[in-house]
Amino acid sequence: xxxxxxxxxxxxxxxxxxxxxxxxxxxxxxxxxxxxxxxxxxxxxxxxxxxxxxxxxxxxxxxxxxxxxxxxxxxxxxxxxxxxxxxxxxxxxxxxxxxxxxxxxxxxxxxxxxxxxxxxxxxxxxxxxxxxxxxxxxxxxxxxxxxxxxxxxxxxxxxxxxxxxxxxxxxxxxxxxxxxxxxxxxxxxxxxxxxxxxxxxxxxxxxxxxxxxxxxxxxxxxxxxxxxxxxxxxxxxxxxxxxxxxxxxxxxxxxxxxxxxxxxxxxxxxxxxxxxxxxxxxxxxxxxxxxxxxxxxxxxxxxxxxxxxxxxxxxxxxxxxxxxxxxxxxxxxxxxxxxxxxxxxxxxxxxxxxxxxxxxxxxxxxxxxxxxxxxxxxxxxxxxxxxxxxxxxxxxxxxxxxxxxxxxxxxxxxxxxxxx
Amino acid sequence: xxxxxxxxxxxxxxxxxxxxxxxxxxxxxxxxxxxxxxxxxxxxxxxxxxxxxxxxxxxxxxxxxxxxxxxxxxxxxxxxxxxxxxxxxxxxxxxxxxxxxxxxxxxxxxxxxxxxxxxxxxxxxxxxxxxxxxxxxxxxxxxx
Numbered sequence: 317x318x319x320x321x322x323x324x325x326x327x328x329x330x331x332x333x334x335x336x337x338x339x340x341x342x343x344x345x346x347x348x349x350x351x352x353x354x355x356x357x358x359x360x361x362x363x364x365x366x367x368x369x370x371x372x373x374x375x376x377x378x379x380x381x382x383x384x385x386x387x388x389x390x391x392x393x394x395x396x397x398x399x400x401x402x403x404x405x406x407x408x409x410x411x412x413x414x415x416x417x418x419x420x421x422x423x424x425x426x427x428x429x430x431x432x433x434x435x436x437x438x439x440x441x442x443x444x445x446x447x448x449x450x451x452x453x454x455x456x457x458x459x460x461x462x463x464x465x466x467x468x469x470x471x472x473x474x475x476x477x478x479x480x481x482x483x484x485x486x487x488x489x490x491x492x493x494x495x496x497x498x499x500x501x502x503x504x505x506x507x508x509x510x511x512x513x514x515x516x517x518x519x520x521x522x523x524x525x526x527x528x529x530x531x532x533x534x535x536x537x538x539x540x541x542x543x544x545x546x547x548x549x550x551x552x553x554x555x556x557x558x559x560x561x562x563x564x565x566x567x568x569x570x571x572x573x574x575x576x577x578x579x580x581x582x583x584x585x586x587x588x589x590x591x592x593x594x595x596x597x598x599x600x601x602x603x604x605x606x607x608x609x610x611x612x613x614x615x616x617x618x619x620x621x622x623x624x625x626x627x628x629x630x631x632x633x634x635x636x637x638x639x640x641x642x643x644x645x646x647x648x649x650x651x652x653x654x655x656x657x658x659x660x661x662x663x664x665x666x667x668x669x670x671x672x673x674x675x676x677x678x679x680x681x682x683x684x685x686x687x688x689x690x691x692x693x694x695x696x697x698x699x700x701x702x703x704x705x706x707x708x709x710x711x712x713x714x715x716x717x718x719x720x721x722x723x724x725x726x727x728x729x730x731x732x733x734x735x736x
Numbered sequence: 737x738x739x740x741x742x743x744x745x746x747x748x749x750x751x752x753x754x755x756x757x758x759x760x761x762x763x764x765x766x767x768x769x770x771x772x773x774x775x776x777x778x779x780x781x782x783x784x785x786x787x788x789x790x791x792x793x794x795x796x797x798x799x800x801x802x803x804x805x806x807x808x809x810x811x812x813x814x815x816x817x818x819x820x821x822x823x824x825x826x827x828x829x830x831x832x833x834x835x836x837x838x839x840x841x842x843x844x845x846x847x848x849x850x851x852x853x854x855x856x857x858x859x860x861x862x863x864x865x866x867x868x869x870x871x872x873x874x875x876x877x878x879x880x
Contacts, residue, residue, distance in 0.1 A: 336821040336859045399781040445782035445809045447861075725784060728803070734819065734826045736790030736798070 317423040317431060317454060318547070320461040321404055321438065323397075324449045324469070324476075326417035327355035330396045331386050333447035334724045334732060342383040346371055349565060349716045350387050358473075387717035395725045399446050407438055412551055420458055422551070435477035455480040458549045459542035462499040463489060463517065486545065490518035500539060505532060517543060561599075563587045564658020568716070570609055574648055577606060577657055578641055579708040584659040585636045586700075586707055592631035592661065593687060598670050600629045600663030602636065604643045609655035620647040627673040629665045632683045633690075634704060636661070641706070776866050782809035784862065786819060788828055793817070796830065796843035802869035804828065806862035821859040822850060828864060 323329060327345040332338045342359035346352065353360075353369050363381055365374050371385075378385060397416045405411050410422035421438075428434045435452040442450045451473070453464030460480060467489050468478035480486050495514050496506035508531065514520045520528075521543040528536035541548040563584040571577070581604055592599060605621030622643045630636065640659055672680065693702045700707075722730035777783045784806045791800050796817060798804070804819070812818045818831045820840055829840035829850065838858070840850040852858050 336861070337824045339859075403781050445779065447808065728785065731803075732784070732786040732826060734786055734788045734790075734804075734828050736788050736792045736828050 317456060318458050318461040319408075319421040319423055319431075319435065319438070319452055319454045320414075320458070320465045321419050321421060321442075321450050321452050322465050322469075323400060323417035323442075324451060324473070325355055325357050326397075326448070327386075327388065327393055328357040328360075329448045330389070330393050331384070331721055332357075333396070334392075334721065338384050342381055343386070344374075344378070344383055345386045345388055346719070347388060350718055354388065385719050387720040389717075389721050389723070391723045391726055392721065396446060396448060400442055400448055400450070403442050403445055404438065407434070407441075410551065420461065420551075423454065431481070432477060432479040435479060439476055450476065452477040453480075454478065455486070456545040457542040457547045459499050459539065460486065460489075460545065463493055463497075466497065467492065487518060490521055490543065491516050493517040495520055498539070498543075500535070559664075560660050560662030561588050561591050562658060562660040563591075564605070564656060564660075566656045567654070570612075570653040570655045572651060572653060574644070574650070577648065577654060578644055579706065580657050581640045581644055581659060582637045582704060582706045583708075584657070585640045586633045586703060588659050588661045589631050589633040589636050589687075590691070592664070593691060595664075596667045597664040598629035598631045598667055599626070599636075599661035600665065601625055601661065602639055602643075603660040603662075604640050604647070604657070605660075606644070606647060606654055606657040608653055612653065612655075615653050618649060618652050620649075622647050628676050628678075628680075629663070629670045631667065632678075632680075632687055635678065635683070637704060637706060776805055776868075778865075779807055779809045782862075783807050783865075786826070792842040792844050792847040793828055793830075794844045798828065798843070798864075798867055799869045799874035801873045802867055804864050805866035805868065807865045808862040810863040810865070812860045812863050817864040819861045819864060821857075821861050822852070823856055826861070831860070 325343075328338075328343040331343060331345065338357075340359065341357075342363055342365075343357040344353045344360050344365060345355035347354045350371060352371065353365055353367060353374065356365055356367065360383055363377055363383070365377060365383070374383075377383065393416060400417075401411070401413060401419055404419050404421060408421045408423065409425060412420040412422075414420055423431060423434070426434070431454050435454050439450055439452055442448060451465050451469050453461045453466070453468060454477070455461040455464045464478040464480045468476060472478075478489075480489055494516060495501060495509045496503075498517050498520070501509070509520065512531070514523065521540065523540065525537065525540055528540040532539065538548040565580070565584070567576075567580070585602075588599075588602075601623060603621055603623050605619070607619035608615055608617050610617060624639050624643050626635075626639060636659075690702045694700060724731055773780075786804050786806060787802075788798060788804050789801050794800070798817075806819050810816075812831055814831065814833045816831050817828060818840075819826060819828055820831070821827075822840065827840065827850070829842055832839040832841050838852040840852065842849065
């Protein structure tokens with residue numbers, strides 16, 4: 317048996333914990349740089365605010381209905397997620413973090429006759445201790461547990477726990493779930509299955525295994541097994557290693573100035589390098605891109621990128637910045653209105669197993685020490701107190717976070733203030 | 737993110753050289769140094785810190801400026817000091833509950849009790865379990 321525990325409207329719920337007057341009010345959270353809506357409370361969903369909509373498109377709706385708007389506060393969400401996951405881990409021997417607000421729990425070795433009661437206990441514990449409401453789906457496979465979670469959110473959110481015990485409940489749930497809403501069925505498969513005449517998960521579960529294998533390869537066979545109650549998706553305890561890291565951002569105003577592009581790329585490069593140092597990995601490749609604003613139809617359009625292979629894999633900020641600036645020299649064209657630029661690094665190797673190039677001239681142990689010192693200073697004095705001159709001092713490339721809440725749980729100077 | 741990360745496991749370390757044959761007599765008696773987190777926090781996932789200013793709880797030894805440690809996992813009972821959210825604001829008060837009524841009571845006569853009626857939106861956010869303050873911040877305060 318598996319349980320899938322999912323925090324309801326997680327980012328909005330985090331904001332509500334620290335400002336309960338937001339309860340019963342529509343709340344939305346915006347993506348990085350205050351771009352799009354990435355989380356909505358139930359009230360905001362009811363207003364018709366769609367996931368992923370750019371903020372300016374719902375501005376009227378927001379004003380009219382007094383929707384509370386927040387920039388994403390990942391420091392806060394990360395800490396609240398950590399609390400939720402630790403509480404979940406206290407209930408079961410095995411747990412798999414699926415995303416910031418979801419986890420699969422292994423219930424197979426537990427001596428509970430009534431898993432519904434266990435689900436309710438888990439839900440109550442998380443909500444009591446953290447203030448975050450959660451839903452729990454319990455079923456024989458991961459796919460069905462995910463479906464059960466979705467099902468209960470739709471049908472009885474207050475109860476919030478669904479144990480799909482027995483064939484009758486399974487078929488009831490399968491019949492009520494559309495093919496496109498099955499975990500792991502993307503747009504393309506959903507369209508294909510629709511054309512083939514499958515409407516619900518129940519119909520798909522009843523399809524011949526051969527058909528599934530023929531039209532959806534091993535993925536289909538696995539899905540079919542999962543829908544029929546045979547666990548076929550293995551546990552994944554290792555946090556997935558990232559394949560590449562990308563930092564990019566639009567300018568607040570377009571620019572023709574090469575030094576501004578250089579400054580922005582240096583900032584992106586430094587941020588990529590920091591992320592790599594935190595993960596103790598080094599990149600072998602990097603890519604930089606610059607482009608104009610495709611929405612300014614009158615402008616001449618230009619978009620260019622370049623892949624660079626670094627002589628020796630590195631996570632050393634000045635070295636990566638140097639490569640980026642070299643790349644910029646190669647792709648920059650004057651006289652155009654640039655809107656966005658970015659840096660992607662990839663081809664990761666663990667820090668410990670980097671092979672230096674034959675004619676490598678840098679003093680790597682020294683560079684490493686410099687980076688460590690810099691990171692330590694920045695950790696104790698504040699982000700980016702120590703940085704490279706080429707990164708500049710203006711906040712042009714910092715994230716736009718006009719509506720960010722405080723770091724209530726990680727910074728003693730930003731905790732809830734009670735005026736008593 | 738690492739959900740089952742253990743608390744930092746500290747191993748006592750004595751940075752002294754020991755002449756061979758004469759071990760430090762204290763070596764067998766080393767213990768972990770006092771860790772205030774262990775003392776102040778019983779339920780780490782449910783514990784939050786808030787800053788409190790104002791004099792309404794002065795006779796409950798909550799000075800005009802301090803930090804309060806809040807445990808959300810405890811059930812608030814009659815007589816507990818709680819962090820409550822009522823009618824749009826956070827407040828720290830004594831909780832008085834019985835079958836007839838529920839009130840939030842200050843520990844300072846200059847402040848009024850808050851009657852919790854059917855119309856008020858009360859949310860008991862957590863129970864105050866510790867008061868952290870610097871005596872210098874209230875040297876001019878007279879309790880009484």
